[in-house]
Amino acid sequence: MVYDIYSWDKRLILERIDLAMDRISQIKLEKDIRYSEFFLKLAGFLEQVNYLRIKRDSGEFDNQSFDELNIAQNELYYDLKEENYGESVYNPDVLDKICDKEFISPFLSLSFEVRAAIITVFEGDLEGFVNILELFLQVYGICLEGGDAKEVSDAIYWYASDYLDITARKKIIESFTTSNRFFYNIIMNDDLSDLRYLFKFGEYIASNEIKTAEYLNSLDNETIRLCAKTFVDGYRDGFFAMQKDISKRSIVSLIYRIGFERIVKEAIILFEDMGFEVVLDRKPYRLADMSHIRNRGICSGGVNRQFEYDHKYDMNVFTKKAYLDRKLEISKQTFEEIKENMVRYGGPAWMDSFGDLEFTPIKKASSNVFVEKQNNLMNNYRNEMMLLQDEYMDTSGTAFCIIAWPLPSIAEDMKVYSNIFDDIIRINTLESEKYRNAQQKIIDALDKADTVSILGGEGNKTNMTIKLHELKDPSKETNFENCVADVNIPVGEVFTSPILAGTNGILFVKDVFLAGYHLKKLCISVKDGMIEDYTCENFDTEEDNRRLVEDSILKGHKYLPMGEFAIGTNVIAYNVAKKYDIFEKMPILIAEKMGPHFAFGDTCYSHDEENISYNPDGKAIIARDNECSIKRKTDIKNAYFNCHTDITIPLAELGDIYTNEPDGIHTYIIKDGKFVLEGSEVLNE
Numbered sequence: 289m290v291y292d293i294y295s296w297d298k299r300l301i302l303e304r305i306d307l308a309m310d311r312i313s314q315i316k317l318e319k320d321i322r323y324s325e326f327f328l329k330l331a332g333f334l335e336q337v338n339y340l341r342i343k344r345d346s347g348e349f350d351n352q353s354f355d356e357l358n359i360a361q362n363e364l365y366y367d368l369k370e371e372n373y374g375e376s377v378y379n380p381d382v383l384d385k386i387c388d389k390e391f392i393s394p395f396l397s398l399s400f401e402v403r404a405a406i407i408t409v410f411e412g413d414l415e416g417f418v419n420i421l422e423l424f425l426q427v428y429g430i431c432l433e434g435g436d437a438k439e440v441s442d443a444i445y446w447y448a449s450d451y452l453d454i455t456a457r458k459k460i461i462e463s464f465t466t467s468n469r470f471f472y473n474i475i476m477n478d479d480l481s482d483l484r485y486l487f488k489f490g491e492y493i494a495s496n497e498i499k500t501a502e503y504l505n506s507l508d509n510e511t512i513r514l515c516a517k518t519f520v521d522g523y524r525d526g527f528f529a530m531q532k533d534i535s536k537r538s539i540v541s542l543i544y545r546i547g548f549e550r551i552v553k554e555a556i557i558l559f560e561d562m563g564f565e566v567v568l569d570r571k572p573y574r575l576a577d578m579s580h581i582r583n584r585g586i587c588s589g590g591v592n593r594q595f596e597y598d599h600k601y602d603m604n605v606f607t608k609k610a611y612l613d614r615k616l617e618i619s620k621q622t623f624e625e626i627k628e629n630m631v632r633y634g635g636p637a638w639m640d641s642f643g644d645l646e647f648t649p650i651k652k653a654s655s656n657v658f659v660e661k662q663n664n665l666m667n668n669y670r671n672e673m674m675l676l677q678d679e680y681m682d683t684s685g686t687a688f689c690i691i692a693w694p695l696p697s698i699a700e701d702m703k704v705y706s707n708i709f710d711d712i713i714r715i716n717t718l719e720s721e722k723y724r725n726a727q728q729k730i731i732d733a734l735d736k737a738d739t740v741s742i743l744g745g746e747g748n749k750t751n752m753t754i755k756l757h758e759l760k761d762p763s764k765e766t767n768f769e770n771c772v773a774d775v776n777i778p779v780g781e782v783f784t785s786p787i788l789a790g791t792n793g794i795l796f797v798k799d800v801f802l803a804g805y806h807l808k809k810l811c812i813s814v815k816d817g818m819i820e821d822y823t824c825e826n827f828d829t830e831e832d833n834r835r836l837v838e839d840s841i842l843k844g845h846k847y848l849p850m851g852e853f854a855i856g857t858n859v860i861a862y863n864v865a866k867k868y869d870i871f872e873k874m875p876i877l878i879a880e881k882m883g884p885h886f887a888f889g890d891t892c893y894s895h896d897e898e899n900i901s902y903n904p905d906g907k908a909i910i911a912r913d914n915e916c917s918i919k920r921k922t923d924i925k926n927a928y929f930n931c932h933t934d935i936t937i938p939l940a941e942l943g944d945i946y947t948n949e950p951d952g953i954h955t956y957i958i959k960d961g962k963f964v965l966e967g968s969e970v971l972n973e
Contacts, residue, residue: 289465289626289628289629290465290466290467291461291467291625291626292467293457293458293461293462293466293467293468294412294413294415296414296415296486298414301414301415301418302414304418304421304422305341305414305417305418305421308418308421308422309334309335309338309421311425312331312334312335312421312424313331314427314526314898315327315328315428315821316328316331321432322431322432322434323387323391323395323431323878324467325377325386325387326377326383326386326387326395326399327428327431329367329376329377330377330398330399330402330424331424331428333364333367333402333403333405334402334405334420334421334700335374336363336672337364337405337406337409337617338409338445339584340360340364340406340409340442341409341417341921342638344408344409350659352484353484353485354484357484357487358487358493361487361492361493364406365492365591366593368403368492368591368592369592370592370594373592373594373595373741377399378396378399378400378403378595378599378654379595379598380392380396380598380652380654380655380656381652381654382505383395383396383654384653385832388437389654390436391431391437391440392426392439392654393437393441393604393605393656394437394440394444394605395440396598396599396602396655396656397425397444397575397597397603397604397605397656397890398424398427398440398444400575400599400602401420401423401444401574401575401602402424402573403419404416404573404574406420406650407418407490407491407570407573408420409490410470410488410489410490411468411470411490411570412470414820416454416574419451423443423444423447423576423631423766424564424906426447427443427444429442430443430641430642432507436901438595439606442567444605444606445605445606445608445611447729448576448603448605448606448611449606449610449611449614449968450570452498452576452611452614452618453618455463455574455576455577456576456577456615456618456619456622457578457618457621457622457625459572459576459623460619460622460623460626461625461626462567462569462570463541463567463569464539464541464567464626464629464630464633464681465539465567465626465629465759465910466539466566466567467605468568468569470568470570471489471568471569471570471586472556472566472665473819474488474489474549475549475552475553475555475556475568476719478498478549478685478736480501480505480549480553481505483502484500484780485497485549486498486501486536486546486547489546489586489588491546491587491588491590492589492590492591493588494588494589494591495696495697496547496588496589496695496696496697497546497547497588497589497706498547498694499547499702500545500547500548500695500696501547501548501549502944503550503696503702503705503706503709504547504549504550504551505550507550507939511697511713512550512551512556514713515551515553515554515693515713515716516551516552516555516557516580516718517554517558518716518717518777519551519637519639519689519691519777520559520562520637520689520690521554521556522689522691522775522776522777523540523559523634523637523687523688523689523775523793524562525688526688526689526775526781527687529772529775529901530687530775530899530901531901532684532686532687532899533685533901534634534687536631536632536685536751537564537632537634537635537685537686537687538563538565538566538632538634539564539565539567539629539632539633539634540559540564540565540566540634540635540636540637540900540935541566541568541569541633541635541636541637542555542556542559542566542567542568542638542639543569543584543585543586543636543637543638543639544586544638544639544641545586545587545588545639545640545641545695545939546586546587546588546875547588547591547695548639548641551639551693552639554938555639559637560658561810564634568586569585569586570585570586570587570960571583571584571585571586571587575602575603575606576603576606576615577618578602578603578667579670580600580601580603580658580666580844581666581670581843581844581930581931582843584638589644589695593647593649593804594647594649594650597649597650598652598655599655599656601655601656601657601658602656602670604656604658604659604662605656606658607658607662607665607666608702609665612665612666612668612669616672616673616676617667618667619673619676620676623676623677623679623680624680627680630680631680631681631682632705633681633686634685634687635686635687636688636689637687637688637690638688638690638691638693639686639687639690639692639693639700640690640691640692640693640875640877641692641693641694641695641875642692642693642694642695642698642801642873642874642875642878643694643695643696643698643699643870643873644695644697644798644873645697645802646806647804647805647826648805648806648826649717649805649836649839651832651835658844663844666844667844667930668925669846670749670930671925671928671930672925673896674923674928674930675925677715678895682901684899685897686900687775688775689775689776689777690775690776690877691716691775691877692712692716692775692777692878693709693712693873694708694709694712698868698870698873699868704868708864708868711864711867711868712864712878714857714860715778715850715860715878716778716889717778718778718779718780718858718860720772720779723779723857723858724770724772724904725967726781726857726963726967726968726970726971727770727771727772727780727781727857727968728770728904728905728956729772729773729831729965729966729967729968730768730782730855730901730965730968731766731767731768731782731903733947733955733957733965734756734767734768734782734784734947734957735759735762735766735767735768736762736864736947736949736953736955737756737911737947737948737949737955738755738756738949738950739753739754739755739756739790739947739948740753740754740756740853740947740948741753741754741944741945741946741947741948742754742793742884742942742944742945743936743942743943743944743945744796744905744937744941744943745940745941745943745944745960745961746940746943747798747912747941748796748797748798748860748941748942748943749793749794749796749811750793750794750796750941750942750943751793751794752789752791752793752794752795752814752886753790753791753792753793753948754791754853755786755787755788755790755908756784756785756786756787756911757784757786757787757911763907764906764908765904765907765908765910765911766905766907766908766910767784767909767910767911768782768783768784768903768909768911769782769783769784769863769892769901770782770903770904770905771783771901776877777877778858778861778877778878778881779858779881780856780857780858780861780881781854781855781856781857781858781880782854782855783853783854783855783887783892784851784852784854784892784911785851785852785853785854785891785892785893785911785912785913785914785917786818786850786852786853786911786914787817787914788818788834788849788850788915788916789816789817789915790816790817791814791837791850791853792814792816793813793814793818793928794811794813794814794816795810795811795812795814795886795935795937796809796810796811796812796813796937797809797810797936797937797941798941799871799873800872800876800935800936801873801874801876802840802841802876802933802935803839803840803841803933804883805836805839805840806826806872807824807826807836807840808824808825808826808959809824809825809865810822810823810824810935811823811824812837812841812888812935814850816849817849817850817914817915818848818849818850819842819847819848819849819850819888821839822834822838822841822842823837824836824837824839840886840933841888841933841935843889843929843931843933845929845931848888848889848929848931849888849889849893849914849915849916849929850887850888851887851888851889851890851891851894851914851917851932852885852886852887852891852892852932852934853884853885853886854878854880854884854885854886854887854923854934855883855884855957855958856880856881856883856884856885856936856947857881857963857968857971858878858881858882859882859939859963859971859972859973861874861878861881861882862882862883862938862939862940863939865878865879865882866940870936871938871940876933876936877932879934879936879938880934880936882936882938882939883936883937883938883939883941883942884936884937884942884945884958885934885935885936885937886934886935887932887933887934887935888931888932888933888935889914889929889930889931889932889933890916890917890928890929890930890931890932891912891914892912892932893912893913893956894918894928894932895928896912896915897912897917897920900912910915916928916929927932939958939961939962940961941963942958943958943959943960943961944958944960945957945958946958946959
């Protein structure tokens with residue numbers, strides 16, 4: 289079913305746009321403007337966006353050449369580009385110099401929301417566009433008349449609150465239904481060999497997006513179909529592997545990075561052949577939709593990651609209990625409205641990408657932040673939202689799939705990139721039978737143990753002990769899932785959710801990419817399964833290093849449990865990383881298959897604990913809860929953390945992994961970084 293997401297009168301909206309733009313165009317003629325540099329920049333930007341709207345409406349936009357489109361977007365994003373950002377009014381450090389301190393916070397929020405005008409124009413959301421114009425004029429008017437910062441903050445709060453019934457409803461509908469066909473129509477109807485299509489999405493298109501699309505256009509149809517089919521088959525096979533009835537589901541949300549449209553188009557065709565409708569939902573771009581923790585959806589790599597980092601807490605202006613309570617109320621009404629679709633929703637299919645250039649964020653004193661109360665409010669809201677969503681979507685019947693492809697920035701030239709891409713195709717399409725059999729040998733040994741010990745190799749300080757669940761009937765039960773290439777591509781891991789009490793030690797990794805950040809010499813202390821202490825060595829100060837770990841792992845929480853322990857078995861993936869020296873750039877999806885890994889946050893079976901699954905040998909996987917998640921039966925609001933971050937120790941840094949059995953026997957799974965258990969040696973090939 290398609291739901292109406294735009295209910296406005298176009299003629300009236302256009303009249304409001306004309307009135308607002310007439311007023312905005314006069315700002316540059318006015319004298320003695322308070323905070324003139326800030327308002328003139330934003331006014332000029334909105335004039336550029338309106339001019340873009342006019343060109344799109346007239347058809348002039350579609351008649352431009354690739355170079356003209358590229359020049360136009362660079363003008364639109366001029367103030368956010370890295371080489372210009374140091375002097376930009378969107379930069380907190382610049383605002384600190386040009387306005388009074390109490391205005392910095394609301395001005396940051398306003399400037400971020402104003403940038404959303406680009407997407408509203410591209411998607412034809414004229415109501416969203418005019419609302420932004422009118423907010424800008426309201427704040428400008430307050431400052432023109434000598435108003436204070438509280439009046440500005442109040443204006444932004446009520447703007448967000450007044451339009452919640454539109455923004456909250458729209459975001460949910462677009463996440464679970466096919467009501468917005470913006471991406472679908474471009475992908476399925478445009479000529480993807482004409483790269484001008486990239487500029488129609490409204491996102492910043494950089495060299496990664498352009499080179500990715502160019503490279504995929506150079507591949508034959510058979511290779512493109514193989515990439516798409518591996519992805520779609522993994523999604524379908526996930527239902528069978530988890531013994532879920534796929535016939536009851538017929539909606540899938542597909543998430544990907546712009547530039548991969550040729551693979552995505554083939555995947556859409558394959559999904560539709562299976563009887564699925566494909567939802568293509570954009571990454572949140574309005575403050576009302578954003579999270580300071582995670583914002584998933586279709587997007588490009590963006591124009592400047594420091595800009596995004598500087599503005600990640602801009603929703604602090606309206607992060608208040610009354611606002612979040614109302615958002616939950618509207619969300620419940622919307623889920624009720626689309627409940628027929630929620631029943632049919634089968635879960636996400638995510639095409640991840642990796643190989644972005646290294647980025648270490650700089651924390652700026654003038655950036656917006658959450659105070660502890662706001663952080664708690666947002667964590668509670670995220671929990672409530674997940675529970676509300678679960679009321680309408682029976683997760684015991686959903687599946688998912690995730691696969692990853694490299695970006696051109698991972699290599700120095702396109703020939704090397706082509707070789708890496710070929711090797712990733714090989715990794716993603718490995719035959720499962722060899723791994724399934726070898727992994728079963730590992731599981732059989734692990735199931736005899738009370739605990740498992742993991743020791744780092746030379747230069748790695750890891751020394752962890754993992755406490756396993758007790759098997760009441762080992763002939764029918766197992767602690768570890770035998771993971772091959774279904775939902776979690778590529779093949780190659782056995783994993784469990786450990787007992788927290790008795791899980792202790794030090795986890796150390798020399799280099800790792802987490803949440804888009806490159807962490808150096810990450811060290812985490814664990815006591816009874818909980819993160820006790822943490823640091824890295826990216827910055828000179830301990831405070832900055834701890835803050836980076838908090839951003840990339842703790843996700844706004846003061847502590848997190850270890851939700852997963854796994855042993856990756858894909859030595860081929862390890863050797864590909866070694867061949868191109870791209871260990872630190874490998875996505876966690878592949879990296880977790882290249883050695884032992886540990887995940888902090890929820891368990892592997894979050895919100896799906898009651899739906900028992902089985903390994904190919906028929907044994908039930910019983911390690912589905914820990915001391916935190918079991919609270920779902922008595923105190924569900926404190927059972928989940930709504931995050932799960934994997935950290936892998938590459939085989940090159942690994943020493944030994946061995947079992948500790950109740951009778952004192954130790955069985956080595958890995959010794960000096962190689963598989964030594966009888967029956968698993970084939971994994972070293």
